[in-house]
Amino acid sequence: MPAYPVGQGFPRAARLLTGGEYRHVFDDARRVRGRHLTLLHRRRVEAGPARLGLAIGKRHVRLAVQRNRIKRIAREAFRLRRGNLPGVDLIVLARGGAGDLDRRTLRREIDDLLNRIR
Template sequence: MTAAPVIQTFPRHARLLSGADYQRVFQDARRQRGRELTLLYRHSESGEARLGLAIGKRHVRRAADRNRIKRLVREAFRHRRTRLPAMDLIVLARGSAATADRRVLRAEIDSLLERL
C-alpha cells in the first residue's frame, strides 16, 4: 500500500494579509523579473514562505484575467511552499500577462520561484 499524498494547501499563515506585511516587502524588496510577472521578495520573520498578490487593474483590466493569473500563481506557490526558503513574496503582473497563455504564465512563475 502506498502512503497518502501530502495535502498541499494554502493556509492563512502562508499568506501576506495586512498592509504592514505588504509595506515591509515593498520597502526592502529584492526583485526577480520575468516577461509577464515580477517577483518581489525579502526574508520572512515567520520562518516560512508567505505569498501576497498585487495584480492591479491598471495593468490587467479584466477581472477574469486578474483572477486567472492569481489562481495560477497560488497553485504554483502551493505546490512549492514546503521547499521554498523563509521568504515573504509578492507577485506583480505586467500588462502583457493578461493575454499570455496559462502554460507560459505557469512556466514563468515556476522559473521565478526556482531562482529563489
C-alpha cells in the same frame, strides 16, 4: 473540499494578509523580473515558511477574469512549491500583457521566477 497531502494546502499562515506585511516587503524587496511578471521577495523577520501575496493591478491587466486567472495560477504554483522555498515573503506583480498569456505560459514564468529566488 479537496483533501491535500500534508503541507500542500494554502492556509492563512502561508499568505500575506495585512497592509503592514505587504509594506514590509515593498520597503526593501529584491526583485526577480520575468517578461510579464515580477516577483518581489524579502527574508522573513520571524522564522517560518514562505508566504505569498498577490498584487495584480487593473492598470496592467484590465479584465477581472484575467486578473483572477493569474492569481489562481500563482497560488497553485506557490502551493505546490511552498515546502521547497526559503523562508521569504513573496509578492507577485503583473506587468503589461500578462493577462493575454495562456495558462501554461504563465505557469512556466511563475515557476522560473520561483526557481530564481535565493
